[in-house]
Amino acid sequence: MKKLNTLINEHLESKNIYEENPRWIIRNSDIGGRGLFANCDIKVGDVIFKDNPLIIGPRSSMLCPVVCIICYKQIDLNLCSRNCGLYVCSRDCENSLVHQQECDLINNWKTENEKTCIDSAMTKCLTPVRSLLLSDNQKELLKLLISHSGLQHGFEIDILKNKLKLDFNSDEEDLMRLTCTVLDANSFEVTVGNEHGRSGLRGLYPLSSLMNHSCVPNTMHNFDCNQNMIVKATTFIPKGNELFHSYTRFLWGTPVRRAHLARTKHFICRCARCEDPLEYGSNLSAILCENCKCVILPVYTSKMNILWKCNECKHVVTNKKVTVMLRVLGSRLNSFNTADIDVNEILEFVNNKLINYLPRINQMSVELKYKLVWILGYDPKYLWNDLSTDLLNEKEKICRELLNLLETLRAGRSKMRGLLLYELQCCLREKQRRKSDKLEMKTLVQEAQEILKDDVHAPPEFKSCNG
Numbered sequence: 526m527k528k529l530n531t532l533i534n535e536h537l538e539s540k541n542i543y544e545e546n547p548r549w550i551i552r553n554s555d556i557g558g559r560g561l562f563a564n565c566d567i568k569v570g571d572v573i574f575k576d577n578p579l580i581i582g583p584r585s586s587m588l589c590p591v592v593c594i595i596c597y598k599q600i601d602l603n604l605c606s607r608n609c610g611l612y613v614c615s616r617d618c619e620n621s622l623v624h625q626q627e628c629d630l631i632n633n634w635k636t637e638n639e640k641t642c643i644d645s646a647m648t649k650c651l652t653p654v655r656s657l658l659l660s661d662n663q664k665e666l667l668k669l670l671i672s673h674s675g676l677q678h679g680f681e682i683d684i685l686k687n688k689l690k691l692d693f694n695s696d697e698e699d700l701m702r703l704t705c706t707v708l709d710a711n712s713f714e715v716t717v718g719n720e721h722g723r724s725g726l727r728g729l730y731p732l733s734s735l736m737n738h739s740c741v742p743n744t745m746h747n748f749d750c751n752q753n754m755i756v757k758a759t760t761f762i763p764k765g766n767e768l769f770h771s772y773t774r775f776l777w778g779t780p781v782r783r784a785h786l787a788r789t790k791h792f793i794c795r796c797a798r799c800e801d802p803l804e805y806g807s808n809l810s811a812i813l814c815e816n817c818k819c820v821i822l823p824v825y826t827s828k829m830n831i832l833w834k835c836n837e838c839k840h841v842v843t844n845k846k847v848t849v850m851l852r853v854l855g856s857r858l859n860s861f862n863t864a865d866i867d868v869n870e871i872l873e874f875v876n877n878k879l880i881n882y883l884p885r886i887n888q889m890s891v892e893l894k895y896k897l898v899w900i901l902g903y904d905p906k907y908l909w910n911d912l913s914t915d916l917l918n919e920k921e922k923i924c925r926e927l928l929n930l931l932e933t934l935r936a937g938r939s940k941m942r943g944l945l946l947y948e949l950q951c952c953l954r955e956k957q958r959r960k961s962d963k964l965e966m967k968t969l970v971q972e973a974q975e976i977l978k979d980d981v982h983a984p985p986e987f988k989s990c991n992g
C-alpha cells in the first residue's frame with residue numbers, strides 16, 4: 526500500500542496535479558481489495574482529485590473507427606511513411622517523439638519476410654504496446670494495479686503475434702499481456718475531440734482506478750483538454766466514507782448490470798441497489814406477468830439465478846424465458862441504431878409494443894428515451910427549428926421523466942442529470958423562441974397590413990382588405 530501511495534504521488538507530481546493535502550486516502554475496502562476513501566468531509570460538486578493517464582490510446586474493438594494515434598482525429602488519415610502500420614493525420618503527428626519511439630519499436634519487431642504490417646489492427650492493438658515505453662517506476666505502478674486472468678484478455682497480443690507476425694521477446698510479451706489485463710480491469714472510456722468529431726479512447730488513470738464500483742456511485746468525472754480526469758462528488762461524502770464510481774450504465778436494470786460486471790470485471794455486485802429488487806421503487810428491471818399483467822420483480826436465489834414469480838397469481842416465468850424475451854426486445858431496440866432514424870417508429874415501439882411485456886417505465890423504454898433526447902434537436906432530420914410542436918413537447922416530457930427517474934435512483938448531482946437539465950432548458954428556450962416569434966409576427970403583420978391594406982400590390986393575404 527505504501528509503495529502504491531508513493532508511486533501514485535510521483536505520477537501526480539510528474540503531471541503537475543499533485544496536491545499537498547489530498548481529499549482521498551487509499552485503504553483496504555470491505556467490498557474488494559483496495560479502495561479510495563474520503564480524507565475529509567466532501568461537499569456535493571467539490572472536486573475530489575485530478576488524475577492523468579499512465580497509458581492512453583485507441584480502443585481495441587474492431588468496430589471503433591480508426592484514429593490518428595497521436596491527436597486521435599478521424600480525418601486526413603494516412604499510414605505512417607515508415608511502414609509501422611499506424612495511422613497519422615499530419616507530418617507533425619508522424620514526427621512526434623512519441624510516435625517515433627513506437628514506430629522504431631514496431632519496425633524492430635518486423636521479420637525479414639514481413640516488412641510491412643498494413644492493417645488497421647495495428648492501431649487497435651497499440652495501447653498495450655505503449656506500456657513498453659513507460660519508465661521503470663511507471664511500469665512498477667502499472668504492475669501494482671489489479672488484473673484478472675481469463676481467455677478474453679490479451680487478444681490484442683495474439684493479433685500482433687499471429688496476424689501481424691511481429692517478433693517481440695518474451696519479456697516484452699509478458700508486460701504487454703499483463704497490460705491488457707490491467708487495462709481490462711481498470712481503464713476508463715475517454716472521449717476526445719469536439720462537435721466536429723469525437724473519438725473514444727481507453728485510458729489507464731492509476732489513482733481513479735482504485736475506486737471500487739457501486740451502482741449508485743457518489744462521484745462523477747469529466748475530462749479537460751489535457752486528458753486530465755476531474756473527479757467530483759455527486760452527493761455529500763462524509764470523511765471516512767468510500768468513494769465509488771460506476772463501471773456500468775446507470776440506467777441498466779440489475780440483471781443486466783450484474784451480468785456485465787461479472788463478465789467484464791469478475792465480481793458480483795452487492796450494492797444496496799442490486800440487493801433491492803424494486804431498485805428504490807423504480808421497478809427498472811421488472812417484467813409484466815404473462816397471466817395477470819401484474820409487475821414481477823427479479824428475486825435472486827443465488828449469485829446469478831433469478832426467480833421471476835408473480836406475487837398476485839403465483840405464476841412463475843423461467844429465467845430462460847425472460848432472457849429470450851429481453852434478447853428479442855433488445856435486438857429490436859438495437860435495430861434503431863441505424864443512420865436513418867424514424868422517431869415515430871421508436872415512440873410506437875415504446876408506447877405500444879414494450880408495454881405488453883414490461884411496466885411503463887422499464888430499462889428498455891428508458892434507454893430508448895435517453896437516445897431520443899440526443900436525436901430530437903440534433904439529428905439532421907429533427908433539428909430544433911424543424912421539430913413539430915408534438916415532438917418538442919415529447920422531448921420535454923422525456924427529459925422530465927428521466928430526471929425524476931434519476932432522483933428515484935438517488936443519482937445525486939450526476940453528469941446525466943447535468944446533461945438532461947441542459948436539454949430540458951433547450952426545450953423551454955425553443956418553446957419561448959416560438960412564442961416570441963409568434964408575438965413578433967403578429968405585430969409585424971399588423972403594421973404591414975395597415976400600410977399596405979389599400980395597395981393593389983399588397984400580398985394576397987391582405988387582399989380582402991382592398992376589396
Ligand SMILES: C[S@@+](CC[C@H](N)C(=O)[O-])C[C@H]1O[C@@H](n2cnc3c(N)ncnc32)[C@H](O)[C@@H]1O
Binds near residue numbers: 560791
Ligand atoms: C478498478 S479495480 C478497483 C480497485 C481494486 N479494488 C483494487 O484493489 O485495485 C476493479 C476491481 O475491483 C474489484 N471491485 C470493484 N468494485 C467492486 C464491488 N462493488 N464488489 C466487489 N469487487 C469490486 C473487482 O475485483 C474489480 O475487478
